[in-house]
Amino acid sequence: MSEREIKSWLTDMDGVLVHEGTALPGAADFVKRLRDKDVPFLILTNNSIFTARDLRARLASSGIEVPETAIWTSALATAQFLHEQIPGGSAYVIGEAGLTTALYQAGYTLTESDPDYVVLGETRTYSFSAITRAIRLIDGGARFIATNPDVTGPSQEGPLPATGAVAAMITAATGRKPYFVGKPNPILFRSALNRIGAHSEFTAMIGDRMDTDVMGGLEAGLQTFLVLTGSTRPDEVQGHPFRPSRVVDSIADLIDLV
Structure with a gap:
């Protein structure tokens, strides 16, 4: 698959830059290269628990320095989406500070x-x-919105039920499916592109999941790079009806493209 010139980057966080609080190989160098060359970039995460400030501190503790403005969460994208739909509206929220703070700040x-x-x-x-x-x-x-469709999340003890699993329970009880704002919805990627003034034709997405990062990136018109440091195993790539632009071992293999 031919690769277009890349002028800006979007990257997932967990499984690409960090794992369980530890920086993955090449992550700090990749981000430093982006910042040194003043290349527009944004870190995307479906995690709606933490604020961008919390995540900036978490990355800094692993040796990856980014400004708070370089982090775009499903909570921030959800708040922006709701503000555009019904400005100054009201919501009943099940979630943590990352989500409640974003909605409060959106009015x-x-x-x-x-x-x-x-x-x-x-x-x-x-x-x-x-x-x-x-x-x-x-x-x-009430209209039903969910930040992201992930059915499980990681923990040191093993998988935890996540937003998608609880959404399925509510859907079973109400017959109403939520609108998921987070990955793989292209609306999350487009809102990210707008934040950094980037064009999809010249932007690449780095992710560790075929079903969210790669699929959403493809649907938003981006080049996609799958790293094998997170959720997707090499043997699982062939089972999907779509392919990333390239599969690499880790983000370290992409530093020279910046």
Whole structure:
């Protein structure tokens, strides 16, 4: 597959830059090269738990220095999307500070009474009573939004149920499917491109998952690079009906393209 000139970069975080708080091979050097050459870039993550400030500190502790403005989360993209849909609206939120802060800063009122939206994000403490309230509000007419479709998330003990799994439970109870804003929805990639003033034709996406990073990047018109330091194993690539532009061992193999 021919590769176009790359003038800007989007990259996933977990599995590409870091794993369990440790920088992956080449990650710090890749980001430093981008910053030294003043190349536009943005780090995309479906994680809606943390604020961009939290994630900047987390990356810094692993030796990767980026400004807060270089991080774009599914929570920030969800808040922007809702602001564009219903400015100054209201939402009942299941999630952590990353999501509630983003919605608050977008001018949203957080309420349990007759909200415009039920917004489901990721949390390590899903409450049965909160899920029950979400179901009743959706039955009452609230629109259903979720930050991302990931059904599991990583932890040191093994996989945890994530936003997509809880969304499926709410869908089963209400018959209403959510609109997922995060990867692989191209709307997340387009909002990222707009933030850095980039054009899809000259932008590349680096990810470790075929079903979110590569598929979403392809649908947004980007070149896509799959790294094998995260979720997708080499033998799994062939099973998908689409292919990345290139498969590499790690982000270290892409430094010379910057």
